[in-house]
Amino acid sequence: MFITFEGLDFCGKSTQVKLLENYLKEKNKNVIVIREPGGTAISEQIRKILLDRINDSMKNETELLLFAASRAQLVHEIILPYLQKKYYVISDRFHDSSIAYQAFGRNLQLEFVIQLQKFVIGNAIPDITFFIDIPVEEVLNRMSKVKNIELDRIETSPDGITLRKIQFYERVRNGYLYLCERESRIKKIDGLLSIEEIHNIIIKYLESVK
Numbered sequence: 001m002f003i004t005f006e007g008l009d010f011c012g013k014s015t016q017v018k019l020l021e022n023y024l025k026e027k028n029k030n031v032i033v034i035r036e037p038g039g040t041a042i043s044e045q046i047r048k049i050l051l052d053r054i055n056d057s058m059k060n061e062t063e064l065l066l067f068a069a070s071r072a073q074l075v076h077e078i079i080l081p082y083l084q085k086k087y088y089v090i091s092d093r094f095h096d097s098s099i100a101y102q103a104f105g106r107n108l109q110l111e112f113v114i115q116l117q118k119f120v121i122g123n124a125i126p127d128i129t130f131f132i133d134i135p136v137e138e139v140l141n142r143m144s145k146v147k148n149i150e151l152d153r154i155e156t157s158p159d160g161i162t163l164r165k166i167q168f169y170e171r172v173r174n175g176y177l178y179l180c181e182r183e184s185r186i187k188k189i190d191g192l193l194s195i196e197e198i199h200n201i202i203i204k205y206l207e208s209v210k
């Protein structure tokens, strides 16, 4: 089974990925966890280029294609082989991130971004996607508690806590909400609930669809 987690930066999905991994392993399931961008030696190198703040001149088109390249490698090297071996494959972000961030957030052409994802992921379509939804104010609130140095290129562009940044995250969130309406595989969860409440919703949902 292929499960992906999505949401705005600081929505708490990485914590939930870890909790789900532990839960499935306790049930003696074979589980592999990956993160995007990254997850293979080649994809981790692309991740460095994408997230390093030194690359602040990166164009939106370049960004889209690098995410796609990283993802293509991950699909063919890891995701498809492990799905064939009947593993639970859990990914911290996947193609919905490109639709939300690059198409909606960066204003790249939606139809093209969707077609590109189809080319990149082929049959590796997630069975379930958990979208952990938090309001944009909460992103900025959580971001302000992190040391600036720890933020990556995408989190720092547009610069600072500006109106442009709020608008960027509003567009990304609208992208996710657009996807939620169209894709029945996406389960939206209120990200303001406690860590434990969110984990329980995820477990219950998984048990109900098995």
Ligand code: TYD
Pocket (backbone or CB within 6 Å): 008, 009, 010, 014, 035, 036, 037, 051, 067, 093, 094, 095, 096, 097, 098, 099, 101, 102, 152, 154, 155
């Ligand atoms: P990372 O630190 O891995 O994510 P998170 O903040 O979720 O822990 O950084 C990933 C950044 O890349 C994040 O800001 C979202 C962005 N991103 C895209 O813009 N498009 C994509 O396709 C993916 C996978 C990520």
